Amino acid sequence: MDATRSCPDAAAEPAAIAPALLDWYDRHRRVLPWRALPGETADPYRVWLSEVMLQQTTVAAVRPRFAAWTARWPDFASLAAADEAEVMAAWAGLGYYARARNLVAAAKVVVAEHGGAFPSDEATLRTLPGLGAYTAAAVAAIAFGRRAVVVDANVERVVARLFAIAEPLPAARVAIRAAADRVTPAARAGDFAQAMMDLGSAICTPKTPSCLLCPLAARxxxxxxxAPERLPVKAAKKAKPQRHGTIFWLQRGQAVLLERRPDKGLLGGMRALPTGPWVDRPPGLEGAPAAADWRLRNATVSHGFTHFDLELSLAVAETDAHHDGDGLWWPIAELDRAGLPTLFAKAAAAVTRRDE
Structure with missing residues (x-):
């Protein structure tokens, strides 16, 4: 669908959208720990880190994690030199763990090939590990003031409503990006992108937009x-397949066996409780990490991934034997420092709660 034909009256005055929105932003902008205040110069490292952390994660969840991360690794050099296992542990709970590995990989490239300075143009930014079209555009605009078309979920919603783009997602994204391109100004492109994000977060919300407060309502x-709440039109969700597995809690004294998951695949590189295969039917004790008197608990742990839902049984055992695998014995009292992914943190909580 052509955005111009979908909304001829609004499309006739795209130049009026940016001034109205930026005027609103100057008065109502959010103060965020990664965002430069008026008159300040944005820190590319903090902009990049925040954009990666905020993917599929709320601002409220990211705030404390961002503060802890930047206190530990405040720049590209410190992150490039960081131990990847510690980085993965610090990322635990934020999901989409490949993002953490890519942060380290990108920091190493910035240090080794760019003298520790982030590239400022989209094309070069996109050559860095983990920087796709959205992140490269956001960093170029927000950190360096380059004109770039930045379209996240908030911007997508605002633009779809501004131009009444009724084609269902994901096909509508071509028209949405074209429309966003037409209203993005050459000056203050970074502020414009952040203004669109703030508008989508505070006013042009998914279900009950506050249109009477919107600076763009007239356009x-x-x-x-x-009926702006109907836009953008989302395609019907497909039912996700259900998989099953077993998490193994092997305890020796006051420690529990943890393993490091393979670098490739879901939750790659993370410390985790051992688990058997994830298959179509409950696999019982298949894949147990050691021979032991395993007992299946009358409890399960559920978790949703992007492409499937997972239900895991809990198997527990105690041992005095040495484990010859690649695992490590972790003090149960310090499991919160292991950086377990949410799925395994749920399982650990279920087991220890029963044992209290």
Whole structure:
């Protein structure tokens, strides 16, 4: 769908959108720990880190994690020199763990090939590990003031409503990006991108947009049509397959066996409790990390991944034997420092809660 044909009245005045939005942003901008204040110069490292952390994660969840991360690794050099296992542990709970590995990999490239300074143009940024089209555009615009078209979920929603783009997602993203390109100004492109994000977060919300408070209401076709909350139109969700597995809690004294998951695959490189295969039916004790008197608990732990849902049984055992594998014995009282992914943290909580 052509964005211009979908909204001829709004499309006729795209130049008016940026000034109205930036005026609103100057008065209502959010103060965020990674965002430069007026008159300050943005820190590319903090901009990049925040954009990666905020993917599929809320601002409220990211705030404390961002503060802890930047206190420990405040720049590209310190992150490039960091132990990857510690980085993965610090990322625990934020999900999509490949992002953490890519942060380290990108920091190493910045230090080794760019003298520790982040590239400022989109094309070079996209050559760094983990920087896709969105992240490269966001960093170029926000950190360096380059004109770049930045479209996250908030911007996507704002633009779809402004231009009444009714084609269902994901096909509508071509028209949405074209429309966003037409309203993105050459000056203050970074502020414009952040203004769109703030507008989508605070006013142009998914279910109950506050249109009467919106600085763009007079230019919004979705508002004029009377049902902006219907946009963007989302494709019907497909049912996700269900998989099953078993998590193994092997205890020796006051320690429990942890293993490091393979670098490739889900939760790659993370410390975790041993687990058997994830298959279509409950696998019982298949894949147990050691021969022991395993007992299956009358409890399960569930977790949703992008492409499937997972339900895991809990098997527990005690041992006095030495484990010859690649695992390590971790003090149970200090499991919160192991950086377990959410799935395994749930399992650990379920076992220790029963044992209290």
């Amino acid at each position: 919004c076709r979705g508002f004029r049509d009377g």
